[in-house]
Amino acid sequence: MTGVPLKHQRISRILAREIRGGRRPAGEQLPGEHALAQRFGVSRTTVRAARAEVSEEGLIATRTGKGSYVLFDGRPPDDRLGRVCARARQGVESRLRTLAVRATHDSGLATELRLEKNTFVCVERTRELVADATVVSYERSYLPPVSVIRELPAQGLGQDALTEVLLRAGLRPDHGEQRVRGRRIDAHEAELLRRTPGDWFLDTRRTSWAADGSFVEHVAGLLDPDHFELTLAFG
Structure with missing residues (x-):
């Protein structure tokens, strides 16, 4: 039912x-x-x-x-500043689908994050509703190629949550920042999201760092505003 x-x-x-x-x-x-x-x-x-x-x-x-x-200690997980939460969790079943896990070089991102190395492991995923397969988000997670993480392109994620993989690799987010803006998607993005070019989506960028300042994760996402909302926590 x-x-x-x-x-x-x-x-x-x-x-x-x-x-x-x-x-x-x-x-x-x-x-x-x-x-x-x-x-x-x-x-x-x-x-x-x-x-x-x-x-x-x-x-x-x-x-x-x-x-x-x-893990939860009373504060929002991940970057502890604010996060975009899926309304789909509130009574609407959804599932994550992994599209690709690959090693990549991105000098622009490395420069933006002030990292010495431009090598990352990129995990591409979509979230879709179980009821009708509507795709409600597309995200690219860029991870440092440390032990465990650098093995992902060959082994894949399997049934593991990305959060668990990060922790096994010794990568625990402590602080960071998240930016959100609205924009219209282009033709390539529309194909991935099974939408129409020009549809309105939330464009998010979230970067997380460990307590010692080392890089943990950078996530670039496109979220359907009908299924996601921005939640900010203060205190």
């Missing part, structure tokens, strides 16, 4: 609510797959899908052989 969340969505929302509400503080280990499966009366596969959604929100990190740990 349209509008009724799937089992894993229901579980992910409960876990996210517990984390955001402070019932599970930062650093706490989540119960294991077996315990969560028993709690919710579902399979371990469903638990894994739910956990992946919570991880994609930046609330937890899963470490192979060690379990899942809470």
Whole structure:
């Protein structure tokens, strides 16, 4: 039935609510797959899908052989300044689709970010609605080619959330900036988004840095304003 969340969505929302509400503080280990499966009366596969959604929100990190740990500390994740949030998470099922994972050179971006090296690993993804396959966003994530990350072009992301991959590589965002403006998309972008050239989209640029000032991630995105909104947190 349209509008009724799937089992894993229901579980992910409960876990996210517990984390955001402070019932599970930062650093706490989540119960294991077996315990969560028993709690919710579902399979371990469903638990894994739910956990992946919570991880994609930046609330937890899963470490192979060690379990899942809470990252959320009461402040917005990622750059801690502000973020563009998907309205699609509020009752409308969506999915991420990886288009490409490749090594690339971008001297312009390196100059803009004041980086010595112009080599990146670029992950291209779209988000689409499950109901009708409408593409609501397109993003390119530029990552430093450190250990783990530089292996992605050959290995791919698999079922891992990009947030988890960053953490395995030792890349944890601490601060940064995000810029958002509206503009009309060109013909190439319209083809990727399955839209019409000239359609209005949000053009976003987000750069994250670690606590020691090292580069973590630069994300260039195009977001459908009917499905995304800018949220700013102060305090």
